[in-house]
Amino acid sequence: MARFRAAAAGPGVIPWVLDLDRMEEDWRLQLLATPDGAPAISLAGAQILARRLRDAAAANHARALSRGGTDRRCPFDLHRLHPIPNHILALGPEDPAAQAWLWRHWGTTRALRHLRHLPAPVDARRTRTDRLAVEFWSADWSPWPALRRLRQLWPELVLDLRPHYETEAVEAPPLARPQKARHV
Numbered sequence: 001m002a003r004f005r006a007a008a009a010g011p012g013v014i015p016w017v018l019d020l021d022r023m024e025e026d027w028r029l030q031l032l033a034t035p036d037g038a039p040a041i042s043l044a045g046a047q048i049l050a051r052r053l054r055d056a057a058a059a060n061h062a063r064a065l066s067r068g069g070t071d072r073r074c075p076f077d078l079h080r081l082h083p084i085p086n087h088i089l090a091l092g093p094e095d096p097a098a099q100a101w102l103w104r105h106w107g108t109t110r111a112l113r114h115l116r117h118l119p120a121p122v123d124a125r126r127t128r129t130d131r132l133a134v135e136f137w138s139a140d141w142s143p144w145p146a147l148r149r150l151r152q153l154w155p156e157l158v159l160d161l162r163p164h165y166e167t168e169a170v171e172a173p174p175l176a177r178p179q180k181a182r183h184v
Helices: 002-008 020-032 043-066 096-105 144-153
Strands: 113-118 133-138 161-165 179-183
Touching: 020 043, 096 144
Parallel strands: none
Antiparallel strands: 113 133, 133 179, 161 179
8 A cells, every 4th residue: 555655646737738829829819709799808908818828827837847756745646647648748638639548548538636635434344454545526527447457557455436426506517517536
């Protein structure tokens, strides 16, 4: 279990290669194309705001990437356990091939969110000497393909996934509803 804990702990960040030019252009167009068609911001204002958003996104991404080698706050980092290949990272998070790779290998198209370590439940049978319990949100499905692979790589461990579906006041479409799961 100690080896698994060390292997699983990471920053919880996917080191995507971001297309900042495309992101800036998308933001500029979104700022100019309001739902009702009436301009809410001038072209110059949209360009300035889109550039600031781009700069903020670049700085945030650089900070996240700089923590990659040392940060171990995320106790169940899928990218550490089953890394995304560099040629897929270069495509960016919105590319259909990148999304397909994530779905096929992780079972979700986004990194796990709100991941936190939980106190391990007491096992009165004392059949297991150590446990790692984590809770996380998954964007579209549970990461069962990743768990299947982990079961092959770590056959001495028991991996148990228990989905808990949150009910919301406003129902989201089934694939968009966040899924909360526990991994023990």
